Amino acid sequence: MPRPELAVRLAAHRQALLAAQRLRQRLTVEARDGVHCSVEGRRYLNFCSNDYLGLSEHPELRAAAQQALQRDGVGAGSAHLLAGHQREHAELEEAFAAWQDQPRALLFGSGYLANLGVVQGLLQPGDLCVQDKLNHACLLDGALLSGASLRRYPHADVEAAQRQLASAPDALALLATDGVFSMDGDLAPLAELAALAECERATLYIDDAHGGGVLGPQGRGSGAHCGLTAEQLPLQLFTLGKAFGSYGGVVVGRAELVEGLLQAARSYLFATALPPALAAASLAALQLIRGDEGAERRQRLQQRIEQFRRGAGELGLPLLPSTTAIQPLLLGSDGAALAAAEQLRQRGLWVPAIRPPTVPTGRSRLRISLSAKHRPADIERLLEGLALMQPGLGSREDEDATRDPRSGTREQRTNAGGGGME
Numbered sequence: 198m199p200r201p202e203l204a205v206r207l208a209a210h211r212q213a214l215l216a217a218q219r220l221r222q223r224l225t226v227e228a229r230d231g232v233h234c235s236v237e238g239r240r241y242l243n244f245c246s247n248d249y250l251g252l253s254e255h256p257e258l259r260a261a262a263q264q265a266l267q268r269d270g271v272g273a274g275s276a277h278l279l280a281g282h283q284r285e286h287a288e289l290e291e292a293f294a295a296w297q298d299q300p301r302a303l304l305f306g307s308g309y310l311a312n313l314g315v316v317q318g319l320l321q322p323g324d325l326c327v328q329d330k331l332n333h334a335c336l337l338d339g340a341l342l343s344g345a346s347l348r349r350y351p352h353a354d355v356e357a358a359q360r361q362l363a364s365a366p367d368a369l370a371l372l373a374t375d376g377v378f379s380m381d382g383d384l385a386p387l388a389e390l391a392a393l394a395e396c397e398r399a400t401l402y403i404d405d406a407h408g409g410g411v412l413g414p415q416g417r418g419s420g421a422h423c424g425l426t427a428e429q430l431p432l433q434l435f436t437l438g439k440a441f442g443s444y445g446g447v448v449v450g451r452a453e454l455v456e457g458l459l460q461a462a463r464s465y466l467f468a469t470a471l472p473p474a475l476a477a478a479s480l481a482a483l484q485l486i487r488g489d490e491g492a493e494r495r496q497r498l499q500q501r502i503e504q505f506r507r508g509a510g511e512l513g514l515p516l517l518p519s520t521t522a523i524q525p526l527l528l529g530s531d532g533a534a535l536a537a538a539e540q541l542r543q544r545g546l547w548v549p550a551i552r553p554p555t556v557p558t559g560r561s562r563l564r565i566s567l568s569a570k571h572r573p574a575d576i577e578r579l580l581e582g583l584a585l586m587q588p589g590l591g592s593r594e595d596e597d598a599t600r601d602p603r604s605g606t607r608e609q610r611t612n613a614g615g616g617g618m619e
């Protein structure tokens with residue numbers, strides 16, 4: 198048999214995606230201004246962004262980044278363990294550890310790199326990695342890199358997680374979950390998972406990409422929101438590209454775990470340190486998040502979430518049980534989700550349609566992300582747009598999935614993680 202050709206295989210893959218309405222395309226944002234953005238010459242009200250607190254354009258973040266740029270230049274020049282670990286990185290790690298009341302923190306280049314490094318750095322073949330089926334793609338990828346056995350339990354099913362841990366009582370075990378699920382917006386049952394981890398002597402690892410900055414006292418995240426103590430939170434990830442309005446990922450927790458990662462996480466060891474200006478901007482964001490301004494922004498965000506859920510409930514829209522800034526409307530088929538997004542786009546409302554493999558087959562949806570920067574009138578505009586397409590929503594194909602949010606087949610997500618402009 199002749200050697201297969203890569204170009205032929207890629208063309209076939211592209212054709213299959215096209216036929217299944219799953220071909221992805223980017224749009225170029227020409228200008229951005231708070232919750233508005235311009236695309237192809239048209240201005241949209243943006244419901245795609247994970248900038249939940251509206252910090253990405255905050256003057257204090259800009260000033261911190263600019264000062265660091267002037268002082269230290271742009272690139273860090275090398276990896277942290279060579280000469281790349283600069284003052285801005287060290288200060289950010291210290292501030293994160295203090296905010297979380299934990300001994301140590303470690304700054305990775307991004308949340309994705311952090312999850313690859315955490316799971317690969319902590320686990321090895323023979324170990325057990327137990328994960329929620331709806332965890333973000335990079336937690337799954339980290340487990341694959343580590344060579345540990347990966348067991349995935351049905352979404353939020355603590356008893357199933359218990360059975361999976363108990364099935365290998367002699368294996369070293371990591372129990373990994375998103376704090377807030379990126380496509381559903383619901384919170385993991387963290388109190389139960391923490392109790393389970395303790396009982397099964399597994400290490401609990403929470404990816405709090407969507408909870409950090411937004412939930413809990415001082416924005417300390419899903420764990421704090423659920424009443425977990427510092428003791429019950431051995432290791433957490435906060436990504437800096439969402440509520441922090443910046444870029445990067447910080448892993449915070451017990452000294453021996455963080456030190457272990459510094460020695461073993463390949464995505465830490467072999468990558469250039471983040472530009473120091475981004476670390477400086479992230480530190481400014483953390484200071485805002487801990488302070489009064491963060492509290493005000495969280496309160497405003499909460500009001501918008503309540504306004505949206507009240508209005509959507511009155512319209513009979515297929516809401517999911519999310520209390521966070523991620524408010525999906527479950528439409529079922531890919532076609533229904535794409536058509537709904539297109540109708541909204543025509544009205545100047547930018548809401549992404551999320552399809553497999555980001556979500557399971559039959560659970561395509563609109564993923565609405567709210568921000569503290571949305572005004573009440575913006576939410577009204579969105580609700581008006583949604584009300585107009587009500588007949589379309591009513592005729593969706595996948596009624597069962599709407600009634601039971603846990604039904605439907607689930608496939609491995611290969612492209613999860615947010616706000617894709619599809």
Ligand SMILES: *Cc1c(COP(=O)(O)O)cnc(C)c1O
Nearest residue numbers: 307308309333379406436438614
């Ligand atoms: C966005 C996201 C990540 C990846 O973080 P980046 O900083 O964007 O690389 C990881 N986990 C979850 C749950 C996310 O939503």
